[in-house]
Amino acid sequence: MPKVAVIGATGAVGDVFLRVAEQREFPIDELKLLATARSAGKQLQFRGESITVEETSEAAVAAADVVFCSATASASLQWGPVVRAAGGVMIDDGSAYRMETNVPLVVPEVNGDDLEWHEGIVSIPNCTTTPMVLALHAMKSVATPVRVTAATYQAVTGSGTAAAEELRVQTEAIGRGEAVPAPEVYPQQIALNVLPHVDDFADDGYTKEELKMRNETRKILHQPDLPVATTCVRVPTFVGHAEAVHAEFDRPVDLGALHDALAAQDGIVIGEGPEDYATPLDSEGNDLTHVGRLRVDPTVPDGRGVVFWCVSDNLRKGAATNAIQIAEELIARDLLKRSS
Numbered sequence: 592m593p594k595v596a597v598i599g600a601t602g603a604v605g606d607v608f609l610r611v612a613e614q615r616e617f618p619i620d621e622l623k624l625l626a627t628a629r630s631a632g633k634q635l636q637f638r639g640e641s642i643t644v645e646e647t648s649e650a651a652v653a654a655a656d657v658v659f660c661s662a663t664a665s666a667s668l669q670w671g672p673v674v675r676a677a678g679g680v681m682i683d684d685g686s687a688y689r690m691e692t693n694v695p696l697v698v699p700e701v702n703g704d705d706l707e708w709h710e711g712i713v714s715i716p717n718c719t720t721t722p723m724v725l726a727l728h729a730m731k732s733v734a735t736p737v738r739v740t741a742a743t744y745q746a747v748t749g750s751g752t753a754a755a756e757e758l759r760v761q762t763e764a765i766g767r768g769e770a771v772p773a774p775e776v777y778p779q780q781i782a783l784n785v786l787p788h789v790d791d792f793a794d795d796g797y798t799k800e801e802l803k804m805r806n807e808t809r810k811i812l813h814q815p816d817l818p819v820a821t822t823c824v825r826v827p828t829f830v831g832h833a834e835a836v837h838a839e840f841d842r843p844v845d846l847g848a849l850h851d852a853l854a855a856q857d858g859i860v861i862g863e864g865p866e867d868y869a870t871p872l873d874s875e876g877n878d879l880t881h882v883g884r885l886r887v888d889p890t891v892p893d894g895r896g897v898v899f900w901c902v903s904d905n906l907r908k909g910a911a912t913n914a915i916q917i918a919e920e921l922i923a924r925d926l927l928k929r930s931s
């Protein structure tokens with residue numbers, strides 16, 4: 592049973608992490624809940640016990656066999672080398688290490704074998720990448736994707752607890768007929784609005800979120816040249832990221848064969864017929880990627896293209912559940928560097 596530390600235990604992902612670890616009965620010998628000095632002394636509940644949150648420290652991080660980090664890029668960069676040097680494994684939810692060549696970027700159902708070459712840090716993908724790569728991976732048993740485009744509809748909890756509070760406060764002000772308070776998390780009002788602006792802009796006009804989807808999809812699918820272009824959009828929902836994906840394949844594809852491949856994939860549930868689609872509300876609180884509205888893309892010649900809709904809970908499969916699944920896989924493969 593590993594000693595476990597959670598950096599960012601008081602955040603949106605940290606909170607869900609504790610609930611998912613309880614539900615999955617993840618084995619824990621000793622649990623440290625860590626955050627900043629702001630949260631030190633707070634009490635969090637886990638398996639019926641109250642645990643005091645501590646300020647993240649070298650001693651706490653170095654003593655853990657597994658460190659789950661759901662905080663900030665700078666926290667990951669500060670504590671990753673400490674975990675490595677101490678012989679533990681950090682499972683990092685953030686973007687700091689995802690594209691490092693010696694850091695596996697893992698969705699266990701897709702590329703769990705990449706865990707074999709970890710050197711003390713494993714990254715989980717961005718919460719928009721995960722559902723799309725899971726669906727594309729399933730479809731790869733029928734044909735290889737050669738071009739992917741997507742538009743996303745991303746919930747505010749993807750930006751953490753402060754963003755969820757911003758949507759709540761703005762929505763309530765609108766409901767009372769009052770002036771909407773100025774936004775602090777997002778560049779513009781999010782209530783009753785949509786923002787084609789997730790993360791900062793890069794030099795080429797794409798946002799960093801859109802580049803994450805491109806680069807991470809390539810790394811996880813082991814297709815380093817796969818053309819991927821996306822538009823990431825923040826919408827005023829609380830939980831569940833939805834995506835409209837257009838995929839072009841290397842050969843004509845049969846919708847029935849793709850449907851069966853998706854249905855056979857662990858972690859996916861596929862709708863039966865056009866009206867059997869899932870919404871973000873349907874995804875909230877479960878670990879499934881819901882795929883639906885699978886249809887032919889008539890803009891791609893020779894029947895090589897399809898369009899589909901997918902949605903999953905960004906805090907669970909998009910973050911906490913994927914991180915815990917990685918830890919379970921590391922234990923099953925005896926890949927924890929040090930085991931208590």
Ligand SMILES: NC(=O)c1ccc[n+]([C@@H]2O[C@H](COP(=O)([O-])OP(=O)(O)OC[C@H]3O[C@@H](n4cnc5c(N)ncnc54)[C@H](OP(=O)(O)O)[C@@H]3O)[C@@H](O)[C@H]2O)c1
Nearest residue numbers: 599601602603604626627630661662684685749751752910
């Ligand atoms: N939200 C999602 O859907 C999602 C999905 C995939 C990945 N992620 C990634 O997960 C991470 C956390 O996201 P979140 O949504 O949970 O954010 P959040 O709600 O803003 O929570 C941030 C957490 O990190 C802690 N923290 C901040 N700076 C720290 C530092 N220097 N040292 C230690 N702890 C620190 C905060 O502690 P205090 O309470 O003390 O401030 C808080 O517990 C981010 O890297 C994000 O990109 C999020």
